[in-house]
Amino acid sequence: MRTILFLLQKEFLQIFRNRAMLPIIFVMPLIQLLVLSFAATFEVKNTTVSLIDEDGSTTSRRLVEHFEASGYFTVVHRTFSTAEADAAMQRGDVRMILHIPPDFERDLRLTGTAPVQLILDAQDGAAAGVVQAYAARILTAYSRDVRVDFVVPPPDPVAQPVIDVVFSHWYNPDLNYQFYMVPGILVLLVTMIGTFLSSMNVVREKEIGTIEQLNVTPIRKRDFIIGKLVPFWILALVELSAGLVVAKVVFHVPMLGNLWLVYGLTGVYLVGMLGLGLWISTITETQQQAMFISWFIMVVFILMSGLFTPIESMPGWAQKLTLLNPIAYFIEIMRRVLLKGAGFWDVQAQFWALVTFAVILVTLAVRQYHKVSA
Amino acid sequence: MAIIEVNRLTRAFGDFIAVKEVTFSVERGEIFGFLGANGAGKTTCIRMLIGLLAPTSGEARVAGFDVYTQPEQIKRNIGYMSQRFSLYEDLTVRENIRFYGGIYGLSNRAIKEKTAELLEELGLTGVRDERIRSLPLGWRQKLAFSVAILHDPEIVFLDEPTGGVDPIIRRQFWDLIYEASAQGVTVFVTTHYMDEAEYCDRVSIMVDGRIEAIGPPGELKRKFGVDTMNEVFLRLARGGAETAAETAAQGGGG
Numbered sequence: 001m002r003t004i005l006f007l008l009q010k011e012f013l014q015i016f017r018n019r020a021m022l023p024i025i026f027v028m029p030l031i032q033l034l035v036l037s038f039a040a041t042f043e044v045k046n047t048t049v050s051l052i053d054e055d056g057s058t059t060s061r062r063l064v065e066h067f068e069a070s071g072y073f074t075v076v077h078r079t080f081s082t083a084e085a086d087a088a089m090q091r092g093d094v095r096m097i098l099h100i101p102p103d104f105e106r107d108l109r110l111t112g113t114a115p116v117q118l119i120l121d122a123q124d125g126a127a128a129g130v131v132q133a134y135a136a137r138i139l140t141a142y143s144r145d146v147r148v149d150f151v152v153p154p155p156d157p158v159a160q161p162v163i164d165v166v167f168s169h170w171y172n173p174d175l176n177y178q179f180y181m182v183p184g185i186l187v188l189l190v191t192m193i194g195t196f197l198s199s200m201n202v203v204r205e206k207e208i209g210t211i212e213q214l215n216v217t218p219i220r221k222r223d224f225i226i227g228k229l230v231p232f233w234i235l236a237l238v239e240l241s242a243g244l245v246v247a248k249v250v251f252h253v254p255m256l257g258n259l260w261l262v263y264g265l266t267g268v269y270l271v272g273m274l275g276l277g278l279w280i281s282t283i284t285e286t287q288q289q290a291m292f293i294s295w296f297i298m299v300v301f302i303l304m305s306g307l308f309t310p311i312e313s314m315p316g317w318a319q320k321l322t323l324l325n326p327i328a329y330f331i332e333i334m335r336r337v338l339l340k341g342a343g344f345w346d347v348q349a350q351f352w353a354l355v356t357f358a359v360i361l362v363t364l365a366v367r368q369y370h371k372v373s374a
Numbered sequence: 375m376a377i378i379e380v381n382r383l384t385r386a387f388g389d390f391i392a393v394k395e396v397t398f399s400v401e402r403g404e405i406f407g408f409l410g411a412n413g414a415g416k417t418t419c420i421r422m423l424i425g426l427l428a429p430t431s432g433e434a435r436v437a438g439f440d441v442y443t444q445p446e447q448i449k450r451n452i453g454y455m456s457q458r459f460s461l462y463e464d465l466t467v468r469e470n471i472r473f474y475g476g477i478y479g480l481s482n483r484a485i486k487e488k489t490a491e492l493l494e495e496l497g498l499t500g501v502r503d504e505r506i507r508s509l510p511l512g513w514r515q516k517l518a519f520s521v522a523i524l525h526d527p528e529i530v531f532l533d534e535p536t537g538g539v540d541p542i543i544r545r546q547f548w549d550l551i552y553e554a555s556a557q558g559v560t561v562f563v564t565t566h567y568m569d570e571a572e573y574c575d576r577v578s579i580m581v582d583g584r585i586e587a588i589g590p591p592g593e594l595k596r597k598f599g600v601d602t603m604n605e606v607f608l609r610l611a612r613g614g615a616e617t618a619a620e621t622a623a624q625g626g627g628g
Contacts, residue, residue, distance in 0.1 A: 006476030
């Protein structure tokens, strides 16, 4: 036990003395949290529009006002020629063409329906989908208004029942994308600090040769591993705290769940990720190798974690692979606990998955670390 | 009574046999010089004795403990200083002493006393809060040696402890070795400086993984009819090289 204290003291002295690493440990993650959370959003704002209003009626003008008032669309180009509108899109000046045909108002009055054409620049398919959804929402809302205005009775009320879908967005009623992203990015911070630092640590002692000196001391394997894991475990939890403060103060992320639960689960998760780092450290000989392997594993884990792309939209085989991804479980946990106020029993399954990862990864690391070379 | 007993100790790395059936013993309190050219197998042999490397075959007991089954007991009773510095360069003199003292289970009080004693003796009191990185090589080596015997081991293994420093500093380093020896510590030292070989009570000379000669320096010089250990070494090393060349020639001819 006393040995562990000496090891911890030494590790902390070394961490705080490393002038190159200190900013990386404490400043970089917060910058990442700020930048990524502001930048990584699926919201598509300020879609530029070319407007072809061939009707020029009050109704068509009001429709355009609805589009502009939504905050998602800005009309930057007005024309009566489809060719000109096409050219504007070709140049990249506009990302959507809103084409209102002549007799729009008249058709609407007389028949209760009227076509409107939307042409989207779909180079970025996901963004185009989002824009289309916004436009559809505006059109639906507008048609409801118009129907009330014109009081046009449906031609056949029995054959055409109107299904009015009422959406209600639970847990994130304002559809604030940052609320969704911040907990996930917090997970990344904690993960990267934990895994990278621990993977570099033992291998650094190999490079400078001090590991050999430690191996000829009667230090116990268990003490050594604990002495190497605990410092980064503590650092990562400090990092989490700083991240939570930023999430609350800057992004106003609702924290519905119990924070002790967040810390407890992070603690378990970190044991696994630090175990992974330590294992990488034991199978490599240089910091460069350790960095490369950690980076490779991290990229795969992060891209398949459901942080940026929902796991539900991955192909079946990829969804099965995410079952082996500790980051995916932990992002799920953080989102559910913070945004939905989930309790321990709600995230039990993920908790056990994390425990399993922790046990397996630490066991691997311990088995791989030998004081005596074979 | 031998404190290190080695019998037909062998270590192979794949097809390459680094240490071939080495047999020797070291008496308690001796300064034993373990000589050999670079690549002769010295470091491999020392790593087996201190429990860093598992032997392929043969037997070895260090401080009464078996290298196969009791490496941890051996570690409690030995000190080790390698050619690569064992001190943490980003820690200060005092922090290094405290860390290693703590790892070996010294009490806080013992660590404090030992630190003061050691700094005084090495004349490092003035730089006790300097980082190791900023100290000259010779000072670091002396400190590394003192740290290696901080826990009063029965044997201290020194693997080329004086590489890269001038003869005066080497001489000062050897004063420390004599002092430790006078206090009853057995010293097992590898070197390829032949002037250092003269300082040893007994030396062995390793050539191509085998011990080709063993005995007090004076006796070896008489046996080979030369004046210095350097000449003894050259004869043996050249002999080994010639034998190897002959074997190769014969192999090529047959």
